[in-house]
Amino acid sequence: MSDEPHFLIEEKEKTSDQGKLTLASGEATLEPLELGKRVKEIRLSQNLTLEEASKRTGLARSTLSKIENEQISPTFAAVQKLVQGLGIDIPQLFAKPTEQRAQASGRRDITRLGEGKPHPTPTYEHELLATQLSQKKMIPYRTRVCAHSFSEYQDWVRHDGEEFLFVLSGSVQLYTEFYEPVELHSGDSAYYDCDMGHALVSTSEEDAVVLWVTA
Amino acid sequence: MSDEPHFLIEEKEKTSDQGKLTLASGEATLEPLELGKRVKEIRLSQNLTLEEASKRTGLARSTLSKIENEQISPTFAAVQKLVQGLGIDIPQLFAKPTEQRAQASGRRDITRLGEGKPHPTPTYEHELLATQLSQKKMIPYRTRVCAHSFSEYQDWVRHDGEEFLFVLSGSVQLYTEFYEPVELHSGDSAYYDCDMGHALVSTSEEDAVVLWVTA
DNA sequence: AACAAATATTTCCTATAGGAAACTTCGTAC
DNA sequence: GTACGAAGTTTCCTATAGGAAATATTTGTT
Numbered sequence: 001m002s003d004e005p006h007f008l009i010e011e012k013e014k015t016s017d018q019g020k021l022t023l024a025s026g027e028a029t030l031e032p033l034e035l036g037k038r039v040k041e042i043r044l045s046q047n048l049t050l051e052e053a054s055k056r057t058g059l060a061r062s063t064l065s066k067i068e069n070e071q072i073s074p075t076f077a078a079v080q081k082l083v084q085g086l087g088i089d090i091p092q093l094f095a096k097p098t099e100q101r102a103q104a105s106g107r108r109d110i111t112r113l114g115e116g117k118p119h120p121t122p123t124y125e126h127e128l129l130a131t132q133l134s135q136k137k138m139i140p141y142r143t144r145v146c147a148h149s150f151s152e153y154q155d156w157v158r159h160d161g162e163e164f165l166f167v168l169s170g171s172v173q174l175y176t177e178f179y180e181p182v183e184l185h186s187g188d189s190a191y192y193d194c195d196m197g198h199a200l201v202s203t204s205e206e207d208a209v210v211l212w213v214t215a
Numbered sequence: 216m217s218d219e220p221h222f223l224i225e226e227k228e229k230t231s232d233q234g235k236l237t238l239a240s241g242e243a244t245l246e247p248l249e250l251g252k253r254v255k256e257i258r259l260s261q262n263l264t265l266e267e268a269s270k271r272t273g274l275a276r277s278t279l280s281k282i283e284n285e286q287i288s289p290t291f292a293a294v295q296k297l298v299q300g301l302g303i304d305i306p307q308l309f310a311k312p313t314e315q316r317a318q319a320s321g322r323r324d325i326t327r328l329g330e331g332k333p334h335p336t337p338t339y340e341h342e343l344l345a346t347q348l349s350q351k352k353m354i355p356y357r358t359r360v361c362a363h364s365f366s367e368y369q370d371w372v373r374h375d376g377e378e379f380l381f382v383l384s385g386s387v388q389l390y391t392e393f394y395e396p397v398e399l400h401s402g403d404s405a406y407y408d409c410d411m412g413h414a415l416v417s418t419s420e421e422d423a424v425v426l427w428v429t430a
Numbered sequence: 431a432a433c434a435a436a437t438a439t440t441t442c443c444t445a446t447a448g449g450a451a452a453c454t455t456c457g458t459a460c
Numbered sequence: 461g462t463a464c465g466a467a468g469t470t471t472c473c474t475a476t477a478g479g480a481a482a483t484a485t486t487t488g489t490t
Contacts, residue, residue: 035291049467060449065469072447073292075477076250105408106393113402130379130406137430138353140379140404164345164355166426168383178321187328189355191345193320211381213428215352264437275479280439287477290447432490439484446477454469460462 036070042088043068057085109133116142123147124200140213145172145202150181156197163198163214165190170208175199251285257303258283272300324348331357338362339415353430360387360417360425365396371412378413378429380405385423390414 043053043064050061057064058081066072067082074082082088109132116127125144130136147153156177165174166189174190175181177197184190192198194214202208258268258279269276273296281287282297289297297303324347331342340359345351362368371392380389381404389405390396392412399405407413409429417423 050469051467061467062450062469062471063448066447069469071470073290075288075290075447076294077288078448079291079294106411108391108394108405108407108411110389110397110399111404111406113400129381129404133406136406137377138379138406138428140381140406140428142404162352164353164428166344166355166381174325176323179323182325184325185328189326189344189357190323191326191348191351191353191355192323196321196323211426213353213355213379215430265439266437276437277439277441277480278478281477284439286439290477293478433488434490435486435488437484437486439482441482442480444477444479446475448475449473450471451473452469452471454467456467457465459464 035074036068039064039082039086040068042086046086048086053086057081059085107133123152138213138215140211142168143210143212145170145200145208145210147199147201148203150175150199150201152201153199157194157199158197159194161194161214163192163194163212165192165200166211168209168211170202170204170206172208172210173201173203175201250289251283254279254297254301255283257301261301263301268301272296274300322348338367353428355426355428357383358425358427360385360415360423362414362416363418365390365414365416367416368414372409372414373412374409376409376429378407378409378427380407380415381426383424383426385417385419385421387423387425388416388418390416 043050048056050064053059053064054061059067059078063072063074063078067074067078109130111129111131114127116129117131119126119128119141123146125146127142127144129140129142150173165184167184167186169186171183171185173181173183175198176192182190183203200210258265263271265276265279268274268279272279274282274293278287278289278293282289282293324345326344326346329342331344332346334341334343334356338361340361342357342359344355344357365388380399382399382401384401386398386400388396388398390413391407397405398418415425
């Protein structure tokens, strides 16, 4: 069963590559810039004086001042004190303010019933939803479960991420590697880690239809 | 309208706090550990010698050696050279190898129809799904849309993340800040950025029921 | 086993980060 | 205006990071 989740994986890799790219290009601009400014922004946003920040981080006022004015390149140890003392999280620190806004906002995509992008496989007929949007955290799709027996799969489906499953019509048997199979009826749902083997078969007369969201 | 998404936001904050906590605790153990080991792992995983790594990063062999053996705490500038030269991405560097595996796997949670955790508000009746799992990327819930007019909201719903919406029964009007309202019927779906104001009202006689997943 | 080649570590020196205290700057009260 | 306090910057000194070269260690070869 290498049928189903390929398109998912591609999509995910695209996403993470993006992240790296953004960062690499940040570096490429010969980087010394930014760090000090960022620290200062963060400190001010918390309404701290250098003195207070000094107490929290254990770094000297003067040192903080120099860091903020890019007069020195702080030691890794110093960065850690900063991070801990001011409650910064690392990506926040390394992302340039511009890039920080790079996460999309204000997008919207409507998909009418049956008008998603078809993606058939031997065991499932997927209909990808919201395909107009490319950089999204979740991948939703509506799926007709054609398989009616576990034997139609040669192996577990396995990929990374988490998956949410909701039964829209019919009933299915959800097989998962580390649990007993469980039967789900219309309206039931499941949430699981995708690196655990999983597979779905229809148990109702007609093919069951489910909604799947992976992230 | 401060009714709907509060629990979401809390949940999200919890998640990111977690990140911080993990890191903080890393700090708490008096941190010098790890960084060097991580760098060495990464370099070896790329089959590089110190000499080659030196060329790529522009740092001296000796310096690299000292960093790997935690004999010095590299300057921020040095860390950046490392990151760029070896194609490391920052979180990878800061996550302890143990914590890296900390992303859960092999979990599963089943929610039967109507057995989610109720969460009523003036305009929506949410039923949270998969509540047995705490550290998950997505938050799924099934919602009865009680509001039948936009005027029942005092303001846009707005929070961060992305949201996927699927209409299970009835029909709704989806209001979004930057788009014309759109009517969705059973089986239709929408995907949007949550920082854009949004709100939902039932347009069918009976209250519509929708499935929502946020990430 | 002994050597050579490749790789890693240590030493030693110079450049620079970090801290304490002196020095500015700016606002506010008197 | 002067005096004062609070915030930030600069100076000066010491500790330490970074680089070049010497030393040690490992690996492979005959």
